[in-house]
Amino acid sequence: SGKTWSTLMAVLLQISSTTAMSITNEEREFFIALGERIARLRKEHGITQTQLAERLGVSQQTIQAYESGKRRIQVAALPELARLLSTTLEELFGQQQETTVRKRGPAPKWQQQLEAIDQLPKSQQKFVAQMLDALIAQATTKASSEGREILQ
Known part of the structure; x- marks a missing residue:
């Protein structure tokens, strides 16, 4: 929902402005879960950490740190990250139910090829x-x- 989205963005902006030493356990868990979703989506699309890093303009080590939850992702990079992983920000944040039935559409391999053509x-x-x-x-x-x- 819109309220959830604006609250989430406010929290992210607050988190991104705090120092690394002041991160709470809840925030740490959020970034670990976010990193796991990024890794899963990246692998589902057949994208390597290096390829994703190049497209985002960061190092492969940075992507590795994002995926392990050891590094916080810049808020400004999130929309581009979601686009590169062909997902929504809500799904990236774990807000969308992943149990929804997949609508009839291209098989995953075809989907990857269509996305490659789109680039x-x-x-x-x-x-x-x-x-x-x-x-x-x-x-x-x-x-x-x-x-x-x-x-x-």
Whole structure:
């Protein structure tokens, strides 16, 4: 909800402005859980720590520290992190129920490929789309001719 979201952001802003020595156990647990979710989502998308680090403009060691909960993530980096992991900030913060049934959609491998295509420049996206159209047309033609052979 909006209230939960604004409260969470206020807490994060307060946390990010405090020193490392003053972190509470509750805050520590939050960052450990956040790091675990980041690691899980990163792995689900087939992204390495190094790749994620490059896309965020940080070191691989920083990503490792985020994932282990040893380092707090800058609040300003969270929206980009969520985008790179194809998730919402709410899910990243553990606010969304993960027990929801997955809607019919692309299989995980297809989803990864679609996301990779989405990262390409527009001209390359157009080329990939044209190649896919040609392959689908070829497969459809082959399938229909094989179907005719079976009927004869």
